[in-house]
Amino acid sequence: xxxxxxxxxxxxxxxxxxxxxxxxxxxxxxxxxxxxxxxxxxxxxxxxxxxxxxxxxxxxxxxxxxxxxxxxxxxxxxxxxxxxxxxxxxxxxxxxxxxxxxxxxxxxxxxxxxxxxxxxxxxxxxxxxxxxxxxxxxxxxxxxxxxxxxxxxxxxxxxxxxxxxxxxxxxxxxxxxxxxxxxxxxxxxxxxxxxxxxxxxxxxxxxxxxxxxxxxxxxxxxxxxxxxxxxxxxxxxxxxxxxxxxxxxxxxxxxxxxxxxxxxxxx
Amino acid sequence: xxxxxxxxxxxxxxxxxxxxxxxxxxxxxxxxxxxxxxxxxxxxxxxxxxxxxxxxxxxxxxxxxxxxxxxxxxxxxxxxxxxxxxxxxxxxxxxxxxxxxxxxxxxxxxxxxxxxxxxxxxxxxxxxxxxxxxxxxxxxxxxxxxxxxxxxxxxxxxxxxxxxxxxxxxxxxxxxxxxxxxxxxxxxxxxxxxxxxxxxxxxxxxxxxxxxxxxxxxxxxxxxxxxxxxxxxxxxxxxxxxxxxxxxxxxxxxxxxxxxxxxxxxxxxxxxxxxxxxxxxxxxxxxxxxxxxxxxxxxxxxxxxxxxxxxxxxxxxxxxxxxxxxxxxxxxxxxxxxxxxxxxxxxxxxxxxxxxxxxxxxxxxxxxxxxxxxxxxxxxxxxxxxxxxxxxxxxxxxxxxxxxxxxxxxxxxxxxxxxxxxxxxxxxxxxxxxxxxxxxxxxxxxxxxxxxxxxxxxxxxxxxxxxxxxxxxxxxxxxxxxxxxxxxxxxxxxxxxxxxxxxxxxxxxxxxxxxxxxxxxxxxxxxxxxxxxxxxxxxxxx
Numbered sequence: 001x002x003x004x005x006x007x008x009x010x011x012x013x014x015x016x017x018x019x020x021x022x023x024x025x026x027x028x029x030x031x032x033x034x035x036x037x038x039x040x041x042x043x044x045x046x047x048x049x050x051x052x053x054x055x056x057x058x059x060x061x062x063x064x065x066x067x068x069x070x071x072x073x074x075x076x077x078x079x080x081x082x083x084x085x086x087x088x089x090x091x092x093x094x095x096x097x098x099x100x101x102x103x104x105x106x107x108x109x110x111x112x113x114x115x116x117x118x119x120x121x122x123x124x125x126x127x128x129x130x131x132x133x134x135x136x137x138x139x140x141x142x143x144x145x146x147x148x149x150x151x152x153x154x155x156x157x158x159x160x161x162x163x164x165x166x167x168x169x170x171x172x173x174x175x176x177x178x179x180x181x182x183x184x185x186x187x188x189x190x191x192x193x194x195x196x197x198x199x200x201x202x203x204x205x206x207x208x209x210x211x212x213x214x215x216x217x218x219x220x221x222x223x224x225x226x227x228x229x230x231x232x233x234x235x236x237x238x239x240x241x242x243x244x245x246x247x248x249x250x251x252x253x254x255x256x257x258x259x260x261x262x263x264x265x266x267x
Numbered sequence: 268x269x270x271x272x273x274x275x276x277x278x279x280x281x282x283x284x285x286x287x288x289x290x291x292x293x294x295x296x297x298x299x300x301x302x303x304x305x306x307x308x309x310x311x312x313x314x315x316x317x318x319x320x321x322x323x324x325x326x327x328x329x330x331x332x333x334x335x336x337x338x339x340x341x342x343x344x345x346x347x348x349x350x351x352x353x354x355x356x357x358x359x360x361x362x363x364x365x366x367x368x369x370x371x372x373x374x375x376x377x378x379x380x381x382x383x384x385x386x387x388x389x390x391x392x393x394x395x396x397x398x399x400x401x402x403x404x405x406x407x408x409x410x411x412x413x414x415x416x417x418x419x420x421x422x423x424x425x426x427x428x429x430x431x432x433x434x435x436x437x438x439x440x441x442x443x444x445x446x447x448x449x450x451x452x453x454x455x456x457x458x459x460x461x462x463x464x465x466x467x468x469x470x471x472x473x474x475x476x477x478x479x480x481x482x483x484x485x486x487x488x489x490x491x492x493x494x495x496x497x498x499x500x501x502x503x504x505x506x507x508x509x510x511x512x513x514x515x516x517x518x519x520x521x522x523x524x525x526x527x528x529x530x531x532x533x534x535x536x537x538x539x540x541x542x543x544x545x546x547x548x549x550x551x552x553x554x555x556x557x558x559x560x561x562x563x564x565x566x567x568x569x570x571x572x573x574x575x576x577x578x579x580x581x582x583x584x585x586x587x588x589x590x591x592x593x594x595x596x597x598x599x600x601x602x603x604x605x606x607x608x609x610x611x612x613x614x615x616x617x618x619x620x621x622x623x624x625x626x627x628x629x630x631x632x633x634x635x636x637x638x639x640x641x642x643x644x645x646x647x648x649x650x651x652x653x654x655x656x657x658x659x660x661x662x663x664x665x666x667x668x669x670x671x672x673x674x675x676x677x678x679x680x681x682x683x684x685x686x687x688x689x690x691x692x693x694x695x696x697x698x699x700x701x702x703x704x705x706x707x708x709x710x711x712x713x714x715x716x717x718x719x720x721x722x723x724x725x726x727x728x729x730x731x732x733x734x735x736x737x738x739x740x741x742x743x744x745x746x747x748x749x750x751x752x753x754x755x756x757x758x759x760x761x762x763x764x765x766x767x768x769x770x771x772x773x774x775x776x777x778x779x780x781x782x783x784x785x786x787x788x789x790x791x792x793x794x795x796x797x798x799x800x801x802x803x804x805x806x807x808x809x
Contacts, residue, residue: 038584038585038586042585055586055661211652216660216667216681227657229508230510233510234530
């Protein structure tokens with residue numbers, strides 16, 4: 001095992017803090033994220049309000065901490081949905097008969113033709129805005145990318161000598177998939193997922209930013225960014241801090257994914 | 268090399284200096300003809316450029332540039348001549364004669380005649396047109412006949428003290444009867460009027476191009492000049508994002524913006540290159556309407572409790588930076604007959620709690636919301652994001668928070684305009700904020716008469732509070748028929764007392780209407796009728 005590099009330590013510390021904020025937000029910010037103080041609106045960052053206050057006098061630091069759960073959960077769930085769907089499609093294509101591979105691959109290519117965000121928007125238009133639909137939408141939109149990578153991984157692993165050995169030894173198809181194929185695909189998949197979480201957080205924030213995700217007054221980073229945009233010329237802190245946290249969480253997730261990738265390659 | 272460059276720089280600097288001296292910037296204040304003005308609107312893009320169809324404010328804003336009405340209003344509030352030079356009411360009040368200008372032609376060459384007026388009134392009253400604003404304003408009109416070549420007679424089923432006010436609005440503008448014969452789709456794309464500009468091109472989601480009407484000769488009586496407009500053309504651009512709108516104004520890529528955010532108004536006041544015009548809209552104040560036709564607001568105590576637990580004043584202080592004044596009236600502050608009663612709308616959580624207890628909402632659930640018979644005290648509030656500026660949407664969020672203390676759960680639903688209309692049509696809303704602009708106190712009849720709960724041909728109904736009070740109906744109908752000013756004022760006062768003390772509405776402030784313009788834009792004014800900007804007298808200083 002190599003020693004941790006400073007960037008990795010940084011990423012792990014930030015992720016740990018984000019997880020704490022998501023699970024027990026009260027520990028980092030004891031205030032109420034929805035409590036309004038109209039007469040203290042638009043206060044710049046100070047010791048009383050680390051990140052300033054918004055248009056209703058709500059403490060932005062408190063709202064960001066309490067919004068972590070929603071933002072991370074959307075990112076994680078969306079990635080899980082995306083990868084789950086991708087596994088099904090990827091395995092079908094990689095292991096199924098040729099016509100199934102052909103059909104699935106063409107279907108994925110059709111989905112690829114749509115930009116991901118457009119696919120998500122289409123889904124939201126049909127099923128209405130909200131946190132649940134936007135999570136599913138982001139999951140759906142990311143699935144084709146994962147599915148294609150899984151398929152290619154499956155094709156590689158399928159021809160590996162140890163799988164041929166397993167076939168010769170008379171292992172059942174299910175057992176081969178579960179004991180040999182999945183574990184060997186999952187290594188690179190795990191890296192992908194870590195990288196994907198960052199992307200999903202950005203996408204989910206984009207949808208909230210467009211008013212298609214979290215509904216008011218929920219504290220969600222994208223929605224906060226959108227609310228602050230109106231005041232960007234007068235009160236910079238309303239957009240700066242939610243934006244910073246979206247970037248930060250996406251960056252640390254990507255950093256972690258990268259270092260996992262390197263470790264797997266070198267081991 | 269260096270030896271050559273230095274003298275070159277010196278020469279260039281001298282040349283620049285000389286050039287600077289020889290062209291002093293012109294500062295003359297005489298109007299200059301020509302140029303294109305770019306107007307960036309933050310209002311929704313109309314679906315039809317003919318304000319007869321539907322009839323909302325975004326249509327009025329742009330139609331003011333190419334359509335004209337029979338009469339207008341001056342700053343003092345008097346009705347003044349426009350396409351009609353004279354008018355008179357018959358003794359019994361059942362008919363009005365309008366003398367039309369004899370020298371006016373529509374931009375397609377059709378002359379303005381009494382028949383043209385008749386065709387327009389019939390167009391507004393035809394259910395197929397789908398008019399709501401114009402249709403409601405003409406409810407008493409039974410027909411139009413021509414008395415002679417230049418006199419149109421409008422006949423009524425009952426006297427209408429609001430007829431002149433109604434006719435001054437852009438939604439009742441007079442269009443070319445030849446053009447109205449075309450299909451509605453075509454007419455929506457290129458309506459034809461008598462105005463100072465003509466619709467040339469409409470690129471949806473982008474802009475409308477208007478060009479000068481060179482044969483123009485019919486400005487309203489209070490215009491600053493006669494003859495054709497100064498501007499050669501107008502680019503009417505749709506820029507929904509308020510921050511980009513202001514940035515574009517600062518950069519000089521647009522000349523005028525509307526729907527200005529409060530913080531932007533404050534920022535602009537510090538800039539000497541930007542001028543601010545505040546022109547509150549007439550008619551109703553900006554208010555939240557409480558749907559009294561369904562639970563829980565069918566109980567007056569619950570309505571009062573909601574109003575008492577909503578801290579509107581603090582919200583206005585925090586969000587509007589002193590640019591909006593709290594209203595306690597159903598009518599705009601520019602309406603002379605408006606009744607204002609601050610005592611009814613005081614913020615008082617204790618009183619709210621008492622009222623809710625009395626109404627049977629005694630229990631509270633784990634989140635602090637009131638419960639009665641296993642049902643939570645929940646309110647649905649569809650918000651039209653096109654019609655409410657972000658500061659107003661934040662205000663609703665603050666009211667959501669303060670009424671929560673009393674135990675109300677307000678669900679805000681930000682919606683686009685068509686989904687918002689659909690939500691109202693289903694009658695599943697408890698709260699709604701809908702602007703309604705009309706000249707004069709007769710707007711009360713449209714908003715609170717029980718007739719207003721029935722949808723107009725467009726599907727829109729204006730009585731969102733769903734007030735059905737026979738006594739109120741009688742007052743409003745009588746007020747719209749009497750011509751004695753004192754009696755009319757007294758009737759409107761009684762009517763407003765019923766509306767205010769019945770807690771059907773929570774008044775917020777006047778319908779905000781702020782314009783910012785570059786200081787090079789001269790002569791722009793808001794028409795006193797419905798406060799839409801007219802670019803007829805406007806010119807660009809170079």
